[in-house]
Amino acid sequence: MAEKAKVAVLTDPRTFDYREVDIPEIDKDSGILRVEAAGLCGTDWEQYLGHLDNTPWSVRPIIPGHEILGWIDKVGPEAARRWGVKEGDRVTVEASIPCGQCFQCQVGRPVLCRNGMGYGLRMGYDSPPHLWGGYATHMYLHPQATLHKAPADVPTDIMSLFNPMSNAVRWAVERPETGIGDTVVIEGPGQRGLLAVVAAREAGAGKIIVTGTRQDSLRLSLARELGADETVVVEDDDPVARVSEATDGRLADIVVDVSAFSTEPITQAIEMVRPGGKVVVAGLKSSKPIPNFVSDKLITKEISMLGVLSSSWSSVEKAIDVIRRKADTLQKLCTHHYPVDDADTAVRVLGREIQDGPEAVHVHIEAAGTG
Ligand SMILES: [Zn+2]
Ligand SMILES: [Zn+2]
Structure with missing residues (x-):
């Protein structure tokens, strides 16, 4: 049998x-x-x-x-x-x-x-x-x-x-070509966002900033334990201003959006990334269009937006x-x-x-x- x-x-x-x-x-x-x-x-x-x-x-x-x-x-x-x-x-x-x-x-x-x-x-x-x-x-x-x-x-x-680690490696390191000294912002502290902190650290990132919501307080403290320099609760603090402050106005080299559903992280990413920087788009938004998305900013700031699926x-x-x-x-x-x-x-x-x-x-x- x-x-x-x-x-x-x-x-x-x-x-x-x-x-x-x-x-x-x-x-x-x-x-x-x-x-x-x-x-x-x-x-x-x-x-x-x-x-x-x-x-x-x-x-x-x-x-x-x-x-x-x-x-x-x-x-x-x-x-x-x-x-x-x-x-x-x-x-x-x-x-x-x-x-x-x-x-x-x-x-x-x-x-x-x-x-x-x-x-x-x-x-x-x-x-x-x-x-x-x-x-x-x-x-x-x-x-x-x-x-x-x-x-x-x-x-x-x-x-x-x-599997989430392999996504983190591809989204936070391979695709945006993260290197020594880069400032990396990770929007969304789910398992992939947290592992993106580990991956970016491995790649030699300088400053790592993680954003989340009040509901994420435990996850944000985990992000700090895993090597994030700063965490931002978006209901309490303006993430764009915080990134500007943390970088002396230079803004982030790379922003990785791994947040689900909410579309604000995309518009905020375009504001907090430096001219010539890269925005990695990995968080699914249930097929919603993005309000207040101004494509001209991709041109005037020469921003690369990179969609990523899987590893x-x-x-x-x-x-x-x-x-x-x-x-x-x-x-x-x-x-x-x-x-x-x-x-x-x-x-x-x-x-x-x-x-x-x-x-x-x-x-x-x-x-x-x-x-
Ligand atoms: Zn899966
Ligand atoms: Zn085939």
Whole structure:
């Protein structure tokens, strides 16, 4: 009799069905991952609520979980050679399963692959062999999956930060080319904003300023512990004036907006960035237009606005390296974890709909703890 995987299937908005599924046989090109953890982000919450309906990520029923960490359980000989792994190796798995052939894959942005394959968001439960998401004890490794080796000795909760950390590396360092001495403003102290502080520090940033709301007071104090020089509560203080003061009027070299929903951080970013500076736009605004957006300022100040989605291969590798070296410092961000069969609680805690002990920063499904 085939071994079974335990999975959480999102069948309708706000509805999980916990099931057992046969673990498939593999061929020479594929593998099986024994899932260790799946990190959660705002996308998991939107997916749970059904807010991704009418986008390419509206698939249901689906096993969610796109920030995937685990051990190689079984691997075919060709796959082992291609990925450079063997059974028992610890790996992270990228959410997208690139086709390798389309225009976006060919120009080096497989995350934007037109082919539509991917874990946790794109491949539905009804496609055999069903195991296409991280809210599960096991996951199918497709021949075109992208893997990264992870160190064996970093605790599960800290290693499960690899995905938000890789976003932080790309958004706060790689894309704006942050360097020694740069003043970096990070708008929004969620897990990605907090990890952007760590990434910018690693890159040699001079001054780091983090903005947030009154509701974020705990997160802003975490930002200072992680290396931010100053934090600004936007209801109490004018962030543009504070950045001007902190830089003797020179303004910021780089502003990274990772705040969700609110559009003011975008207009403020244009004011607080120096002429010739860069604004990285990473926080989704629920498709709202931006009131008072004056595009002329991009011209007169020669501002570069950079939209960013997800990570890159190199940012994942760098993220794993930072996590390995900074594990102790990052522990404080890991506030909650739940087994696969309590995925519902995990998502609602992440969405701040319910509270369970301390304020949630990073939440993950700990598959390894699922009985
Ligand atoms: Zn995510
Ligand atoms: Zn492609």
